Amino acid sequence: MREKTGKRVLASGAFELLHPGHVRFLAEAKRVGGGGSRLIVVVARDETIRRRKGREPILGEEARKEMVSMLKPVDETILGHVPFSFEKVMEEVKPNMVVFGYDQENLMREFMRFIESRGLSVEVVRLGKFSSQEPSSTSELIRRAAEILDKGSSR
Amino acid sequence: MREKTGKRVLASGAFELLHPGHVRFLAEAKRVGGGGSRLIVVVARDETIRRRKGREPILGEEARKEMVSMLKPVDETILGHVPFSFEKVMEEVKPNMVVFGYDQENLMREFMRFIESRGLSVEVVRLGKFSSQEPSSTSELIRRAAEILDKGSSR
Numbered sequence: 094m095r096e097k098t099g100k101r102v103l104a105s106g107a108f109e110l111l112h113p114g115h116v117r118f119l120a121e122a123k124r125v126g127g128g129g130s131r132l133i134v135v136v137a138r139d140e141t142i143r144r145r146k147g148r149e150p151i152l153g154e155e156a157r158k159e160m161v162s163m164l165k166p167v168d169e170t171i172l173g174h175v176p177f178s179f180e181k182v183m184e185e186v187k188p189n190m191v192v193f194g195y196d197q198e199n200l201m202r203e204f205m206r207f208i209e210s211r212g213l214s215v216e217v218v219r220l221g222k223f224s225s226q227e228p229s230s231t232s233e234l235i236r237r238a239a240e241i242l243d244k245g246s247s248r
Numbered sequence: 249m250r251e252k253t254g255k256r257v258l259a260s261g262a263f264e265l266l267h268p269g270h271v272r273f274l275a276e277a278k279r280v281g282g283g284g285s286r287l288i289v290v291v292a293r294d295e296t297i298r299r300r301k302g303r304e305p306i307l308g309e310e311a312r313k314e315m316v317s318m319l320k321p322v323d324e325t326i327l328g329h330v331p332f333s334f335e336k337v338m339e340e341v342k343p344n345m346v347v348f349g350y351d352q353e354n355l356m357r358e359f360m361r362f363i364e365s366r367g368l369s370v371e372v373v374r375l376g377k378f379s380s381q382e383p384s385s386t387s388e389l390i391r392r393a394a395e396i397l398d399k400g401s402s403r
Contacts, residue, residue, distance in 0.1 A: 110393065111266040113311045116318040151393045156268045156382040163271040163320050227311040232397065238265065238306045239394040242387065 099129025103188035105173070105200075107137040108161050109151040109231045114194075116164060117223045122192040123166035125218055133169040133186050134161050140175045151231070179207045183215075191215055195222040196230060254284030258343035260328070260355075262292040263316050264306045264386045269349075271319060272378045277347040278321035280373055288324040288341050289316050295330045306386070334362045338370075346370055350377040351385060 104122040108115060123132040136158045142150040150157070154172055162170040174181045193201040201219060208215055228234040259277040263270060278287040291313045297305040305312070309327055317325040329336045348356040356374060363370055383389040 110389070111315060112307070113314055116315055120318070148399060149396045151389070151396055152267070152382050156380070159268055160266060160271055163275070165318050165320055227307055231393075234265070234306070235390065235393040235397055238386075238390040241304045241306055242390055244303060 099131060100126045100189040101187060102126035102130050102132050102190045102192055103135065103182070103186050104132065104192045104194075105135040105137065105182075106194065106197075107142055107146075107150070107231070108157045109142075110234055111160055111164075112231070112234050113227050114223055114230065116166075118194045118220060119161075119164055119166045121220050121223075122218075125192065125220070126190055130190075131168045132166055133171065133188065134167050135171055135173050135182055135186070136161055138173045138175050138177075141173055141177045144177075151235075179204060180211075183213065188215060191217050193217070193219045195220060254286060255281045255344040256342060257281035257285050257287050257345045257347060258290065258337070258341050259287065259347045259349075260290040260292065260337075261349070261352075262297055262301075262305070262386070263312045264297075265389055266315055266319075267386065267389050268380060268382050269378055269385065271321075273349045273375060274316075274319055274321045276375050276378075280347065280375070281345055285345075286323045287321055288326065288343065289322050290326055290328050290337055290341070291316055293328045293330050293332075296328055296332045299332075306390075334359060335366075338368065343370060346372050348372070348374045350375060 102122055102125070104119060106115070106118075119132065119134065123130060126132065136154060139150045139154045158170050158172055161167055171185065191204065193204070201217065205217065208217075228237050257277055257280070259274060261270070261273075274287065274289065278285060281287065291309060294305045294309045297303075313325050313327055316322055326340065346359065348359070356372065360372065363372075383392050
């Protein structure tokens with residue numbers, strides 16, 4: 094059992110296809126929370142992906158939530174809100190720290206404006222990019238996968 | 249800490265893109281081992297994927313191993329051998345139980361011939377398909393992903 098005291102660390106994402114960048118991001122989010130921290134992950138709703146990315150999600154929200162909940166650093170997984178709401182998530186999770194990935198700059202800026210406007214006190218941490226030769230975003234991974242399968246099937 | 253006694257359960261796969269079918273397969277493999285079991289996962293080498301699937305792996309073996317090792321049911325992750333070898337894996341892992349997924353029928357048949365020829369005693373379990381409306385194989389997942397991204401980018 095993980096210790097249930099300590100910092101509550103919040104991370105979020107769509108987690109459409111799990112890639113090494115995701116698992117490193119979540120492991121690092123848990124680590125920066127320090128000993129006894131609890132990592133709570135908000136998985137984006139299908140509706141939010143449609144609105145933000147202008148396309149269907151690759152996997153449905155329940156499947157994405159299920160996969161994220163199976164990762165070792167993750168203590169708790171919840172779905173976001175429709176419509177998207179920092180407010181509801183903050184009330185629900187009550188984090189001490191909110192962690193953003195290197196590719197979540199816009200989301201982080203929106204979040205900073207949100208906490209300033211509400212006068213909320215919460216630690217905000219932005220994690221760097223993990224250097225890797227492997228694809229570290231969903232779109233990069235799919236492009237690579239589609240290329241490889243095309244080549245494979247034409248043999 | 250997980251208990252270190254009990255059955256040693258071996259599962260294997262390429263784990264190219266993690267999908268809900270993978271995580272359910274591994275959770276079920278750990279469960280059929282019973283209390284205190286230890287799940288050891290063999291991740292296919294890049295060379296083995298090239299030979300068996302006739303195409304490049306989507307992610308390299310180290311990245312695939314890293315992702316699998318981050319899944320909660322997994323106690324230990326190792327890479328397979330080049331050339332592919334049941335013998336070396338069996339010597340290394342010494343499992344009490346070997347688990348196969350519904351889509352590993354050919355591999356299971358090969359393995360049955362292998363243990364018969366060596367007179368090895370090991371429990372072999374084949375797990376069923378998990379019913380889901382989500383893609384449950386790598387190729388299905390990539391097809392769906394490529395379709396969705398194509399549509400998204402043409403908007």
